[in-house]
Amino acid sequence: MEHSSYDIARLASLIIEFYEKISSWEHATVKGSGLTPAQMHAIEIIGQEKSLRMKELAQKMGVTTGTLTVMVDKLEGLGHLERKPHEKDRRSFKVRLTSKGRRQFNKHRQFHLNLAQDIVADFSSADLKIFLAGLEKINSQF
Amino acid sequence: MEHSSYDIARLASLIIEFYEKISSWEHATVKGSGLTPAQMHAIEIIGQEKSLRMKELAQKMGVTTGTLTVMVDKLEGLGHLERKPHEKDRRSFKVRLTSKGRRQFNKHRQFHLNLAQDIVADFSSADLKIFLAGLEKINSQF
DNA sequence: GTATTTTGTTTGAATGTCAAGATATTTGAT
DNA sequence: ATCAAATATCTTGACATTCAAACAAAATAC
Numbered sequence: 001m002e003h004s005s006y007d008i009a010r011l012a013s014l015i016i017e018f019y020e021k022i023s024s025w026e027h028a029t030v031k032g033s034g035l036t037p038a039q040m041h042a043i044e045i046i047g048q049e050k051s052l053r054m055k056e057l058a059q060k061m062g063v064t065t066g067t068l069t070v071m072v073d074k075l076e077g078l079g080h081l082e083r084k085p086h087e088k089d090r091r092s093f094k095v096r097l098t099s100k101g102r103r104q105f106n107k108h109r110q111f112h113l114n115l116a117q118d119i120v121a122d123f124s125s126a127d128l129k130i131f132l133a134g135l136e137k138i139n140s141q142f
Numbered sequence: 143m144e145h146s147s148y149d150i151a152r153l154a155s156l157i158i159e160f161y162e163k164i165s166s167w168e169h170a171t172v173k174g175s176g177l178t179p180a181q182m183h184a185i186e187i188i189g190q191e192k193s194l195r196m197k198e199l200a201q202k203m204g205v206t207t208g209t210l211t212v213m214v215d216k217l218e219g220l221g222h223l224e225r226k227p228h229e230k231d232r233r234s235f236k237v238r239l240t241s242k243g244r245r246q247f248n249k250h251r252q253f254h255l256n257l258a259q260d261i262v263a264d265f266s267s268a269d270l271k272i273f274l275a276g277l278e279k280i281n282s283q284f
Numbered sequence: 285g286t287a288t289t290t291t292g293t294t295t296g297a298a299t300g301t302c303a304a305g306a307t308a309t310t311t312g313a314t
Numbered sequence: 315a316t317c318a319a320a321t322a323t324c325t326t327g328a329c330a331t332t333c334a335a336a337c338a339a340a341a342t343a344c
Contacts, residue, residue, distance in 0.1 A: 012258040
């Protein structure tokens with residue numbers, strides 16, 4: 001479907017605005033935790049996966065393993081996560097959250113849920129479902 | 143309106159996915175320009191404003207003026223923007239794009255428009271309008 | 285006219301980032 | 315079984331980003 005350039009420009013503009021607002025919100029929210037956004041991002045990904053290799057985590061985060069080594073060193077030092085030798089592959093480590101990291105993860109996820117709740121607070125149930133379907137379609141197209 | 147926790151969780155999850163996809167896309171897109179994401183972000187903001195003070199730019203970007211001094215030095219050295227003394231306030235500069243920076247800005251905006259076009263390519267016109275209205279409502283609530 | 289505030293810069297410290305190179309281990313080919 | 319290639323991680327060096335704190339110059343307030 002060929003859309004009007006006006007609608008497309010409006011969409012681009014709304015997406016940029018939305019993205020920037022999320023960025024600011026995330027930054028401000030993370031600040032209270034004493035972690036940096038990048039560190040929290042690592043915790044979010046590890047938290048969804050139980051445990052994963054350095055390499056896998058690097059790929060999911062879109063950084064090199066060299067970058068990740070330093071970041072995991074730091075988070076391990078802070079007690080949020082730990083490296084365990086891989087059972088099968090002696091080159092590799094499995095990274096996973098400690099209970100401290102798990103608490104941080106759960107707290108942050110709750111912030112996300114609260115935000116999600118707030119921003120659609122005045123949507124009707126039907127409108128929300130339509131919006132969810134739209135966003136899902138966009139994500140699948142991306 | 144009190145929504146189901148299932149819908150809220152789905153919304154939070156879709157937003158995170160959307161945000162990460164934009165991040166990756168932006169990062170990959172900017173890479174081809176030789177600039178860093180932060181530098182491109184500065185160009186995007188200046189480009190929308192014609193010219194603005196260091197302080198104003200810092201606020202819009204959510205960084206301190208100290209951070210900005212270094213970044214603007216760098217971008218000025220690359221020829222993308224320039225400082226002009228403020229007409230009224232001799233403490234201050236107005237930062238604006240050079241023609242080189244303007245070309246960079248236009249090119250990047252076109253990338254955004256192309257992306258916007260692509261991700262809603264298979265929306266009907268009516269669905270797009272509904273989605274736009276939803277996103278606008280969310281932005282205003284944020 | 286002096287005191288306060290504002291604007292921008294500088295500096296020092298921590299983090300994030302990559303590319304390139306080193307090491308250890310696994311996998312694949314013969 | 316051996317040797318080569320691929321893989322996983324770490325290390326290092328270079329640069330970018332970021333903030334806080336300290337500074338200088340100019341504007342504003344009283």
